[in-house]
Amino acid sequence: MFTGIVQGIGTVRSVTKGAAVWTFAIELPDTNGLQRGASVAVHGVCLTATDIVGSCVHFDVIPETLERTTLSSLEAGSEVNIERSLKMGDELGGHLLSGHIMATGTVEQRTAVGEGVDLQIGVPADMMKYINEKGYIALNGASLTVGTVIDRTFTVHLIPETLRLTTFGSAQVGDGINIEIDAMTQTVVATVERILKQDG
Numbered sequence: 001m002f003t004g005i006v007q008g009i010g011t012v013r014s015v016t017k018g019a020a021v022w023t024f025a026i027e028l029p030d031t032n033g034l035q036r037g038a039s040v041a042v043h044g045v046c047l048t049a050t051d052i053v054g055s056c057v058h059f060d061v062i063p064e065t066l067e068r069t070t071l072s073s074l075e076a077g078s079e080v081n082i083e084r085s086l087k088m089g090d091e092l093g094g095h096l097l098s099g100h101i102m103a104t105g106t107v108e109q110r111t112a113v114g115e116g117v118d119l120q121i122g123v124p125a126d127m128m129k130y131i132n133e134k135g136y137i138a139l140n141g142a143s144l145t146v147g148t149v150i151d152r153t154f155t156v157h158l159i160p161e162t163l164r165l166t167t168f169g170s171a172q173v174g175d176g177i178n179i180e181i182d183a184m185t186q187t188v189v190a191t192v193e194r195i196l197k198q199d200g
Helices: 063-068 125-130 160-165 183-198
Strands: 008-017 022-027 039-042 045-053 056-061 079-084 103-113 116-122 136-139 142-150 153-158 176-180
Touching: 039 056, 103 125, 116 160, 125 183, 136 153
Parallel strands: none
Antiparallel strands: 008 022, 008 079, 022 056, 039 045, 039 079, 045 056, 103 116, 103 176, 116 153, 136 142, 136 176, 142 153
């Protein structure tokens, strides 16, 4: 499990594209205590550490994950949001996440607002039922609050600290975004839809 509180930015050092899996070598901001087999959220995607060499950690990614996320667009030099898995007793500063990406969106507009930034994100139409003003959403693994919602887009307001700790500081129009909706919101939506269907 993860909290959506990004702990730092990692840098992709290499991408080895095999027939069955791609192996990403990523330099993490902190590998203290990290062991092989541990879970790490990379741009919001839960991956398993398969090898650790100093600060560089290797992750194997299967085709389904590459198809459902933005990881296939990463290359050497790309920066990614990193969060180590939640441990018992850790402070829950964001909201509970599994690292299972539901869909990808696209940055449609970037607007500087003082020292902060507003990003307008476009998403598939079937995702909009989960997105509500002032609700939580995870974008590239970062727990954020939804601002305005219009048609199939929504806005998030990013403060300077978020821009400093995540890759959103360099996000540009056209960039892909991994999206995860928390399990509670998914359950509420599914329950309401089931009740409405039963009521005709």
